[in-house]
Amino acid sequence: MDLVLEPLGYPIFIRALVAAILVGTVCAVVGTYVVLRGLAFIGDAIGHAAFPGVVVAFMLNAPFYLGAAIAAVGTALSIGFVTRRTTLRADTTIGVLFAGTFALGIFLFSAIEGYVADLFSFLVGNILFISFSNLIGLLILGGVVLAAVAVLWKELLYSTFDPLGAAASGLPVGRLEYVLLTLVALTIVVSVQAVGIVLVVAMLVTPPAAAQLLTVRFGRLMGLAVVFGVAGAVIGLYLSYWLDVASGASIVLVVTTIFLAVLAFNPRGGLLRPRGQQQRRATAE
Amino acid sequence: MTFAPAAPADTHVLSAAAMAVALSDVAAGYHDRVALEDVSLDVRPGSLLAIVGPNGAGKSTLLKVIAGLVPAWSGSVSVLGAAPGSAAERIAYVPQAELVDWHFPITVSGVVMMGRYPRLGLARRPGKADREAVREALASVGMLEHADRQIGALSGGQRRRVFLARAVAADAELFLLDEPVTGVDAATQEDIMGILAANASAGRTIIATTHDLACAAQCFRRVVAINRTIVADGPAEIALDPDILARAYSGHLLVLGGNRVVLDDAHHHDESASERHFHDNGG
Ligand SMILES: Nc1ncnc2c1ncn2[C@@H]1O[C@H](COP(=O)(O)OP(=O)(O)O)[C@@H](O)[C@H]1O
Ligand SMILES: [Mg+2]
Numbered sequence: 001m002d003l004v005l006e007p008l009g010y011p012i013f014i015r016a017l018v019a020a021i022l023v024g025t026v027c028a029v030v031g032t033y034v035v036l037r038g039l040a041f042i043g044d045a046i047g048h049a050a051f052p053g054v055v056v057a058f059m060l061n062a063p064f065y066l067g068a069a070i071a072a073v074g075t076a077l078s079i080g081f082v083t084r085r086t087t088l089r090a091d092t093t094i095g096v097l098f099a100g101t102f103a104l105g106i107f108l109f110s111a112i113e114g115y116v117a118d119l120f121s122f123l124v125g126n127i128l129f130i131s132f133s134n135l136i137g138l139l140i141l142g143g144v145v146l147a148a149v150a151v152l153w154k155e156l157l158y159s160t161f162d163p164l165g166a167a168a169s170g171l172p173v174g175r176l177e178y179v180l181l182t183l184v185a186l187t188i189v190v191s192v193q194a195v196g197i198v199l200v201v202a203m204l205v206t207p208p209a210a211a212q213l214l215t216v217r218f219g220r221l222m223g224l225a226v227v228f229g230v231a232g233a234v235i236g237l238y239l240s241y242w243l244d245v246a247s248g249a250s251i252v253l254v255v256t257t258i259f260l261a262v263l264a265f266n267p268r269g270g271l272l273r274p275r276g277q278q279q280r281r282a283t284a285e
Numbered sequence: 286m287t288f289a290p291a292a293p294a295d296t297h298v299l300s301a302a303a304m305a306v307a308l309s310d311v312a313a314g315y316h317d318r319v320a321l322e323d324v325s326l327d328v329r330p331g332s333l334l335a336i337v338g339p340n341g342a343g344k345s346t347l348l349k350v351i352a353g354l355v356p357a358w359s360g361s362v363s364v365l366g367a368a369p370g371s372a373a374e375r376i377a378y379v380p381q382a383e384l385v386d387w388h389f390p391i392t393v394s395g396v397v398m399m400g401r402y403p404r405l406g407l408a409r410r411p412g413k414a415d416r417e418a419v420r421e422a423l424a425s426v427g428m429l430e431h432a433d434r435q436i437g438a439l440s441g442g443q444r445r446r447v448f449l450a451r452a453v454a455a456d457a458e459l460f461l462l463d464e465p466v467t468g469v470d471a472a473t474q475e476d477i478m479g480i481l482a483a484n485a486s487a488g489r490t491i492i493a494t495t496h497d498l499a500c501a502a503q504c505f506r507r508v509v510a511i512n513r514t515i516v517a518d519g520p521a522e523i524a525l526d527p528d529i530l531a532r533a534y535s536g537h538l539l540v541l542g543g544n545r546v547v548l549d550d551a552h553h554h555d556e557s558a559s560e561r562h563f564h565d566n567g568g
Contacts, residue, residue: 170373
């Protein structure tokens with residue numbers, strides 16, 4: 001019990017705990033749409049694209065999240081624009097922008113004199129480094145994202161499930177797609193310091209993926225994803241603290257473990273359930 | 286029998302504004318590829334109209350032009366008395382079944398509730414009246430008992446009925462249905478057509494694509510045959526007229542004795558080159 005309560009005496013840990021809950025929640029909520037739309041690759045690309053923004057913000061002594069937000073949102077909107085305006089396959093365009101922006105980040109990073117531990121922590125995540133002022137900025141950004149979903153959840157849902165039907169009945173499906181890409185970008189900005197640019201896509205995708213194995217209802221899926229995301233982030237934070245390892249790695253390993261456990265044992269036909277049950281489910285569908 | 290392409294007999298009374306749909310000299314396509322040209326079509330409110338034609342003829346594109354999903358390159362389009370897209374909340378469009386992700390985490394009533402979203406507006410949650418409308422719509426297509434099942438757990442015919450219920454719940458005046466009876470058995474087809482006929486009788490305008498000629502002939506009041514442009518437009522029997530069919534299917538058609546039509550549109554297929562359709566009109 002002390003192991004759990006003892007760290008709570010440190011303000012740095014309390015800040016990290018608040019950040020973990022924020023990241024777990026926002027990633028799961030936005031990630032639910034990401035998973036249902038098959039945007040995982042775009043999420044990964046936007047995560048990497050945030051890096052040059054972080055480096056430039058560091059060089060200018062500005063808050064990292066401002067630089068990250070400009071770079072990530074800019075890339076997200078460019079992806080949306082380019083894939084609509086060219087005949088190139090979306091994954092091709094994304095691959096080009098993804099590598100190019102990340103290369104720019106690495107280029108700037110390596111041009112800075114000396115070893116920059118602060119910046120390195122953005123690559124692999126160090127949730128215990130989050131300063132008070134950054135945390136306030138992230139809470140505001142995360143609040144904006146959650147508010148946007150609270151306003152647009154049903155329009156995003158309809159245009160995800162049936163974009164043609166939604167557009168024909170008057171929903172601005174194209175604009176909603178840009179809004180969603182922007183929300184993905186902001187979610188990544190909220191999360192990069194905690195889980196790191198390299199791993200941030202896992203927080204978007206893994207909790208909703210685990211939830212999708214357990215329910216056929218959209219609302220429950222999002223709720224379960226939040227539970228998994230928050231649990232993963234908080235347990236991962238403790239592991240990071242106890243074992244002194246990169247928080248991004250420990251958080252992602254916990255959500256991955258949750259996913260694998262659900263995959264193996266879930267009552268709706270886990271891989272390790274007796275075969276008879278799986279077959280019964282198959283014939284019921 | 287006589288017919289005039291693109292000039293149906295029953296349209297001279299109403300002006301374009303009073304028509305549910307009025308297209309004149311419309312061309313449309315994708316990138317630089319023409320899918321429709323010289324399409325003129327007037328549809329009265331309360332019509333039950335089938336668009337027939339071989340694969341790739343432009344049936345889905347025509348529906349999308351009316352739905353405002355594909356812009357017309359030229360010509361004029363009026364839908365429910367307005368420009369396409371302007372009367373959107375009064376339109377329900379149901380996509381081809383192959384375009385739907387049937388594993389999506391949503392229940393039957395969740396799908397039907399989507400029909401209510403556009404009228405609800407931003408930030409408003411569905412309320413009691415919406416839930417009641419969903420129940421009524423599900424009851425009207427005989428799917429109320431399946432309300433809580435995942436959409437993909439249903440049979441093909443049941444899935445179509447759920448999407449029809451979504452159109453009913455939306456209180457739409459114009460139903461645009463892409464292949465609503467394709468791939469369902471005869472009894473289900475009859476059920477679905479009964480639902481469509483009832484909605485048309487209630488004053489709703491129903492436009493459905495199909496490549497099932499027997500179905501078009503038996504179940505619709507008017508048939509429009511297209512192959513990039515309108516090749517025939519008239520009462521349902523034209524769907525079985527050999528001359529018209531020959532034009533619509535440009536040779537990929539054999540008419541055998543005993544009212545049996547064998548349709549081989551393999552050359553029109555981009556996707557499934559070896560598929561063949563056999564239609565027996567019951568005779
Ligand atoms: N999204 C698209 N992009 C490019 N070409 C398309 C697209 N959709 C349809 N087409 C082409 O337009 C033509 C008409 O297609 P469609 O309206 O789907 O025909 P139908 O529904 O009668 O089978 C075909 O040649 C088809 O290949
Ligand atoms: Mg089609």
